[in-house]
Amino acid sequence: MAKRSFANKRVILTGASSGIGWYIASMLVRAGAYVVITGRRAERLEDLRRSFGNPSKRLIAVPGDISDPQHRRKLIDTAVQQLGGIDIVINNAGVGAIGNFESASEERLRGVFEVDFFGATELTRLALPYLTKGDEPAVCVVSSVLGHRAVPAKSEYCAAKFALRGWSESLRVELKPKGIDVVSISPSTTDSEFFDSLVETDPAQKSRSIGKQPAERVAKSVVSALRRRKRDMVLSAGGKALVWLGRLAPNFTDRMLMQYAT
Numbered sequence: 001m002a003k004r005s006f007a008n009k010r011v012i013l014t015g016a017s018s019g020i021g022w023y024i025a026s027m028l029v030r031a032g033a034y035v036v037i038t039g040r041r042a043e044r045l046e047d048l049r050r051s052f053g054n055p056s057k058r059l060i061a062v063p064g065d066i067s068d069p070q071h072r073r074k075l076i077d078t079a080v081q082q083l084g085g086i087d088i089v090i091n092n093a094g095v096g097a098i099g100n101f102e103s104a105s106e107e108r109l110r111g112v113f114e115v116d117f118f119g120a121t122e123l124t125r126l127a128l129p130y131l132t133k134g135d136e137p138a139v140c141v142v143s144s145v146l147g148h149r150a151v152p153a154k155s156e157y158c159a160a161k162f163a164l165r166g167w168s169e170s171l172r173v174e175l176k177p178k179g180i181d182v183v184s185i186s187p188s189t190t191d192s193e194f195f196d197s198l199v200e201t202d203p204a205q206k207s208r209s210i211g212k213q214p215a216e217r218v219a220k221s222v223v224s225a226l227r228r229r230k231r232d233m234v235l236s237a238g239g240k241a242l243v244w245l246g247r248l249a250p251n252f253t254d255r256m257l258m259q260y261a262t
């Protein structure tokens, strides 16, 4: 199948104010796309627009909270009114939390799900009528290795990313007859601002992981996966090893995680 072109594509990208999303936005603009960018930090979105010299006309900033239904509606309306439709939705916004489930609140679980799961699924729901009429349409989900193999002390985040994977798998088959691709990318630990904005997490709690991928490299993989119409990509050798070990030797993986990840 021919590679997807980004020339004049109309994209909605969440989580563009830092990390992976910032680089995805930059790469898509350089490839000729028009991108509605969002995140809560308006000044960051403006910085991104200004990074292209004059505020880029290819980047339309709509700051707001992706867990707010009115903001999701505004993203769709902006794309339709200013770009004439939607070809690609990239659900990248995400938050995490660290600490055992037992000592955490219901608010933490719901807070993570509102952004990571409902933010993505409900934005996509609103976009589907337009994607159906789009040019080489696609829904992209930035998930996580932890949506394939869960680890302790991140139960809320793992659950949200597992849910996102189940939803993506189902949607992929539903949307196939309409020619809409569903592309899921699962990065491992990435060097970004992710661990600075954890939900209801004691600042003393630290994430344990081996190595970090640069956010720019992860963004390149996301853009490449979209271009090559991939379905579900686990990034990094460590990420792939964890997923496979978890499948082949689940009890051994549990013991290993008890020793090293708690």
Ligand SMILES: NC(=O)c1ccc[n+]([C@@H]2O[C@H](COP(=O)([O-])OP(=O)(O)OC[C@H]3O[C@@H](n4cnc5c(N)ncnc54)[C@H](OP(=O)(O)O)[C@@H]3O)[C@@H](O)[C@H]2O)c1
Pocket: 014, 015, 016, 017, 018, 019, 020, 021, 038, 039, 040, 041, 042, 044, 064, 065, 066, 067, 091, 092, 093, 094, 095, 115, 142, 143, 144, 145, 186, 187, 188, 189, 190, 191, 192, 193, 194, 195, 197, 215
């Ligand atoms: N970093 C990692 O180790 C890692 C590993 C695997 C997967 N991922 C996934 O990669 C994606 C991008 O994360 P990142 O590493 O680039 O982290 P990041 O630098 O913290 O970026 C997260 C983005 O999500 C946005 N966001 C968070 N809560 C939001 C809300 N309520 N409403 C609107 N936007 C919101 C943030 O914008 P504002 O703060 O301006 O709202 C920011 O633009 C996430 O889905 C994450 O789960 C990250």
